[in-house]
Structure formats: C-alpha cells, structure tokens
Amino acid sequence: xxxxxxxxxxxxxxxxxxxxxxxxxxxxxxxxxxxxxxxxxxxxxxxxxxxxxxxxxxxxxxxxxxxxxxxxxxxxxxxxxxxxxxxxxxxxxxxxxxxxxxxxxxxxxxxxxxxxxxxxxxxxxxxxxxxxxxxxxxxxxxxxxxxxxxxxxxxxxxxxxxxxxxxxxxxxxxxxxxxxxxxxxxxxxxxxxxxxxxxxxxxxxxxxxxxxxxxxxxxxxxxxxxxxxxxxxxxxxxxxxxxxxxxxxxxxxxxxxxxxxxxxxxxxxxxxxxxxxxxxxxxxxxxxxxxxxxxxxxxxxxxxxxxxxxxxxxxxxxxxxx
Amino acid sequence: xxxxxxxxxxxxxxxxxxxxxxxxxxxxxxxxxxxxxxxxxxxxxxxxxxxxxxxxxxxxxxxxxxxxxxxxxxxxxxxxxxxxxxxxxxxxxxxxxxxxxxxxxxxxxxxxxxxxxxxxxxxxxxxxxxxxxxxxxxxxxxxxxxxxxxxxxxxxxxxxxxxxxxxxxxxxxxxxxxxxxxxxxxxxxxxxxxxxxxxxxxxxxxxxxxxxxxxxxxxxxxxxxxxxxxxxxxxxxxxxxxxxxxxxxxxxxxxxxxxxxxxxxxxxxxxxxxxxxxxxxxxxxxxxxxxxxxxxx
Numbered sequence: 001x002x003x004x005x006x007x008x009x010x011x012x013x014x015x016x017x018x019x020x021x022x023x024x025x026x027x028x029x030x031x032x033x034x035x036x037x038x039x040x041x042x043x044x045x046x047x048x049x050x051x052x053x054x055x056x057x058x059x060x061x062x063x064x065x066x067x068x069x070x071x072x073x074x075x076x077x078x079x080x081x082x083x084x085x086x087x088x089x090x091x092x093x094x095x096x097x098x099x100x101x102x103x104x105x106x107x108x109x110x111x112x113x114x115x116x117x118x119x120x121x122x123x124x125x126x127x128x129x130x131x132x133x134x135x136x137x138x139x140x141x142x143x144x145x146x147x148x149x150x151x152x153x154x155x156x157x158x159x160x161x162x163x164x165x166x167x168x169x170x171x172x173x174x175x176x177x178x179x180x181x182x183x184x185x186x187x188x189x190x191x192x193x194x195x196x197x198x199x200x201x202x203x204x205x206x207x208x209x210x211x212x213x214x215x216x217x218x219x220x221x222x223x224x225x226x227x228x229x230x231x232x233x234x235x236x237x238x239x240x241x242x243x244x245x246x247x248x249x250x251x252x253x254x255x256x257x258x259x260x261x262x263x264x265x266x267x268x269x270x271x272x273x274x275x276x277x278x279x280x281x282x283x284x285x286x287x288x289x290x291x292x293x294x295x296x297x298x299x300x301x302x303x304x305x306x307x308x309x310x311x312x313x314x315x316x317x318x319x320x321x322x
Numbered sequence: 323x324x325x326x327x328x329x330x331x332x333x334x335x336x337x338x339x340x341x342x343x344x345x346x347x348x349x350x351x352x353x354x355x356x357x358x359x360x361x362x363x364x365x366x367x368x369x370x371x372x373x374x375x376x377x378x379x380x381x382x383x384x385x386x387x388x389x390x391x392x393x394x395x396x397x398x399x400x401x402x403x404x405x406x407x408x409x410x411x412x413x414x415x416x417x418x419x420x421x422x423x424x425x426x427x428x429x430x431x432x433x434x435x436x437x438x439x440x441x442x443x444x445x446x447x448x449x450x451x452x453x454x455x456x457x458x459x460x461x462x463x464x465x466x467x468x469x470x471x472x473x474x475x476x477x478x479x480x481x482x483x484x485x486x487x488x489x490x491x492x493x494x495x496x497x498x499x500x501x502x503x504x505x506x507x508x509x510x511x512x513x514x515x516x517x518x519x520x521x522x523x524x525x526x527x528x529x530x531x532x533x534x535x536x537x538x539x540x541x542x543x544x545x546x547x548x549x550x551x552x553x554x555x556x557x558x559x560x561x562x563x564x565x566x567x568x569x570x571x572x573x574x575x576x577x578x579x580x581x582x583x584x585x586x587x588x589x590x591x592x593x594x595x596x597x598x599x600x601x602x603x604x605x606x607x608x609x610x611x612x613x614x615x616x617x618x619x
Contacts, residue, residue, distance in 0.1 A: 217370075256373050271388075271396065272383035272385070274373065
C-alpha cells in the first residue's frame with residue numbers, strides 16, 4: 001500500500017540478476033512507489049537495491065514459474081530474461097531458443113493463467129534487422145526484419161509471440177529493439193566491456209599489453225545502459241500497446257573509434273592485434289537506429305554521452321580488478 | 323603456399339600507406355601475400371582507413387609510438403612465411419618486386435637480407451646500398467656531406483660511383499624497403515629495439531654479417547621511395563633519436579684501437595652534428611622553407 005492507502009502496483013522484472021535489469025530496478029526504485037520483484041538464476045542481485053524482493057526462478061521451469069506468478073499476480077512485467085549473446089547463440093543454438101522462446105512462452109502462459117489487465121514490456125534487439133544496407137540507415141521500426149543469427153531469430157519470435165498475446169487477449173504489450181548496450185556492469189562477452197576489462201587488466205599488469213580483436217570496422221549504435229533503463233520505464237508509463245520501439249542513440253560509431261577512445265583513457269602502452277581472419281559469421285556492417293518514435297510517443301531521449309559511458313565502464317573494471 | 327609476407331610500419335602517413343598497400347595488392351606472384359600494417363599510435367585515422375578500405379589486411383595498432391624497431395619486430399612476429407619484406411609507407415612497389423625478392427633468396431641461400439633497386443619519385447636511382455664507414459669516413463660524410471653532397475667520402479659511403487646494375491653483396495641496405503629471410507631474422511633475434519628509430523637497418527645488417535648471413539643487393543624489382551616526403555616532417559626529437567642511434571651503433575661496432583679515446587671523441591662529434599643540424603633546420607624554418615635531403619636514407 002502507498003501512504004495514501006492506494007494499493008501499490010506490482011512490478012516484476014525477469015532476468016533481474018542481469019546487467020540491464022540491475023539498472024532498471026534502480027530507476028524503478030527511485031522513480032516509483034511500486035512493489036518491486038525480480039527473478040533470475042543467480043543467488044542474488046548484482047547490486048542490492050532496497051525494496052526489491054528477489055527470488056531464484058528459472059523461466060524454463062514452467063511449474064516453478066507459474067507457481068510464482070500465481071502467488072505474485074504482477075500488474076506490470078519487464079521481460080528481460082534471455083540468452084543475450086549472438087556469439088553464444090552460434091555455439092549453443094538450442095539453449096538460446098529454449099531460454100528465449102520457450103522461456104517467454106512459459107512466462108506469458110503463466111501470466112495468462114493468473115493475471116488480468118497486465119502490461120508487459122518485452123526486450124528484443126536491433127540484431128533482428130540483420131544485414132542492413134546503407135540506404136536503410138537510420139533503421140526505422142518498419143524496416144524489414146532479416147535476422148541472421150540464432151539469437152536474432154529468437155528475438156523476432158519473442159516479438160511476434162508477445163504481440164500476438166496483445167492482439168488475442170487484449171493485453172498491453174510493448175516491444176523494444178535495443179541497440180548496442182554499454183555501461184558499468186556489462187559482461188565482458190560484449191565488445192566495450194571486453195576492451196575496458198582488458199585495458200584495466202593491462203593497467204594492473206595482470207595480462208600482457210596486447211588486445212586481440214576481430215571486426216573493428218563494424219559500426220554500431222551504442223547507448224548507455226542507464227539511458228536504456230530509463231527508456232524501459234518511460235515506455236511502460238507512456239508507451240502505446242502493440243508498439244515496437246527502437247531504443248538507440250541514433251549515432252553509429254565504428255568499433256575502432258570506440259577502441260580508440262578507450263585507448264585514449266589509459267596511460268598504458270597497448271598493442272591491438274587485428275587479424276583479418278577473426279570474424280563472426282554474418283557480422284553486420286552497420287547498425288544505426290532511428291529513435292524518433294520513442295522520442296515523439298514517449299518523450300525519451302539519450303542523455304549520457306558515449307565518452308562518459310566508456311569512462312564509467314573502464315572505471316568499473318578498474319574497481320573490479322582491484 | 324604463402325612464401326612471402328609484407329610488413330608496413332606506419333605513423334601518421336595515411337595517404338602514403340594507402341598507396342603502398344595498393345601496390346602490394348597488385349603483385350604478380352603465386353600464392354597469397356599476407357600484409358601486416360603496424361601502426362605506431364597514429365592520430366590521423368590510419369587505423370580506421372586500413373580497417374575500412376582493406377578488409378584482408380591485418381593490423382597491429384599500438385596505442386603509443388613504440389619506435390620503429392619494436393614495430394618491425396611486432397610485424398615480423400605475426401608472419402609465418404619464409405621471407406618477409408619490411409617497408410616504410412612512402413614506398414610503392416612494382417608488380418614484380420616481391421617475386422624478385424623471393425627469387426633472390428632462393429638463388430642465394432646464404433643471404434639474410436636483400437635490398438632491391440630503389441628509385442626516387444622521378445625515377446632516378448636512389449643510393450640505397452651503403453658501406454660500414456670507418457670513423458674518419460663517417461665523420462667526413464656527416465659534416466662535409468651536409469654541405470657538399472658529391473665529396474669523395476660521401477660518394478664512397480653511398481657507393482655513388484657504382485652503376486648498381488649487378489647482384490652483389492653489400493654491407494647494408496636501406497630499411498625503407500628490405501627483404502628478410504625469416505630464419506636469419508630469428509637467428510639474430512630481430513631488430514634491436516634499443517634503436518627507437520634510424521640506424522636500426524644498419525645494425526640489423528651488421529649483425530647479419532656477424533652471424534654468418536649475407537646482405538645483398540639485386541638490381542630489379544624496383545621500389546619507388548618518396549624520399550623527402552616524410553623527411554620534411556622530421557622534428558628535433560626525431561633528429562635527436564637519429565644521432566643517439568648513430569652513437570649506439572658506433573659503440574656496438576667500433577673495435578679499433580684507442581677505443582677509450584675514440585668513443586668520447588665520436589660522441590662529441592655526433593653531438594656537434596646534432597646541434598649543427600638543429601640550428602640549420604631552425605634557420606630554414608624561419609626562412610619558411612625546408613632543407614631537402616636532411617634525412618636521406
């Protein structure tokens with residue numbers, strides 16, 4: 001109950017133990033009076049946030065999940081739980097579909113069994129657009145989807161599934177297509193965090209001063225995770241049901257430019273070795289989003305410059321190394 | 323089978339680098355030629371240019387300038403071919419350059435290094451083969467040669483009276499472009515990284531000879547070297563590195579009599595030359611022109 005005796009809205013964040021979710025929970029805790037709940041696979045949240053009730057629940061375990069949903073009956077759900085890596089989706093496609101597709105099905109069916117009048121935000125990815133050509137950039141939400149990895153296919157499927165529930169059952173479902181997240185706390189499976197972590201390790205003389213890299217020529221639309229978290233909250237507050245929103249900065253930068261900026265933030269002498277043979281299958285050359293729908297319908301725009309994102313990420317890893 | 327790889331050392335010479343890589347891609351030779359660009363902390367977008375325009379070219383990108391010798395070693399270490407060419411960016415190869423290098427090494431199994439014919443931008447011969455000079459010849463070339471290029475000491479040092487038309491063994495060849503046998507390179511443990519820049523080519527050739535490998539010149543496979551283009555960018559600090567490198571080489575190699583007297587005398591002479599060159603350089607800068615040939619290699 002709030003202080004005025006109004007029943008608090010119950011919000012559930014799946015994948016609450018993850019990178020983006022930790023920032024989202026922070027935004028929700030500071031901006032709302034909601035009852036905050038999170039589920040994930042790890043023993044606890046990466047950062048303790050006051051007022052968040054966390055439980056270990058695997059979304060691929062339908063029985064456990066449906067019991068949990070039945071007991072909670074959330075009013076809003078932020079569905080962030082997923083296998084988030086393109087590279088890992090090539091190594092283990094089955095697990096990717098199991099988590100992303102079947103896990104979401106379990107969630108939506110559990111909600112269907114127990115909840116009425118629900119708002120659900122499903123976080124998907126710009127990877128769904130696939131190999132965009134220069135004439136398609138900046139990418140709008142109505143751009144044809146041509147996913148070219150298992151991860152991207154799973155996200156397209158999540159989107160279709162979620163919007164189907166909206167149409168069939170009258171739920172309020174919004175979908176986000178996030179572009180490249182970056183920021184403190186991100187797994188080193190992702191480029192910015194990987195570079196920053198390695199630089200921090202080099203500074204601490206824990207590894208030789210060499211970075212081995214793959215495709216530096218790709219251009220990506222980087223957005224700070226803290227801006228993303230704020231976007232998710234604002235979409236839940238103001239977004240239109242049945243809508244898909246690009247969450248992006250609208251500025252694509254080459255990975256080499258990002259690396260160059262990071263190298264400028266360290267005094268260590270570092271050698272970057274780029275082997276032209278080291279590339280992922282179906283590497284997409286350019287991903288730059290058009291975020292005008294999100295700005296116009298929801299009132300959100302990015303506020304954190306990329307230099308600050310990189311500096312904060314590097315400082316995060318420096319703190320972790322020490 | 324990949325027989326030869328190319329290593330290009332770059333620092334802030336993006337346009338030359340582009341032209342150099344294009345000439346490597348036009349080589350008439352069997353088998354793929356892996357290309358490595360080693361960038362020493364460029365701030366002119368060279369790294370992005372390589373990544374964007376030359377997808378098959380490999381890049382070693384140093385966040386700071388680690389020196390020419392270290393960069394050469396980094397590049398050569400990446401290659402796995404029996405022969406390697408190491409070059410400056412301001413060189414442009416003819417279509418048969420790499421084939422010439424490979425064929426020379428196959429004809430001369432005793433050769434550790436070979437230099438092809440090097441031409442100026444206008445097609446005239448560049449004197450790329452040198453002698454290891456005596457202290458006297460070096461002194462005379464260093465001072466007299468600065469003002470009178472055709473003096474007999476400079477002519478001897480630069481082999482200017484030789485027609486450069488035959489395969490011969492020479493003391494050393496210019497590092498602007500040199501072919502290296504990988505086995506020989508590993509034997510002598512590569513370039514000495516104490517030479518930050520300049521004289522590392524002289525030192526490499528000297529150590530090849532000391533280890534039983536030979537250095538040769540082949541009058542073919544012409545390479546154009548835009549000498550004077552990068553030398554206009556020589557700063558006082560680069561000039562200082564050059565003179566310190568000269569001193570290092572002298573100390574390593576002089577085995578003549580009265581070393582305890584000769585060494586300090588040579589050091590004084592080199593310092594005097596540095597001061598002379600620096601003053602003259604500033605004079606020309608104030609005049610608004612550059613002195614061509616200051617760093618002829």
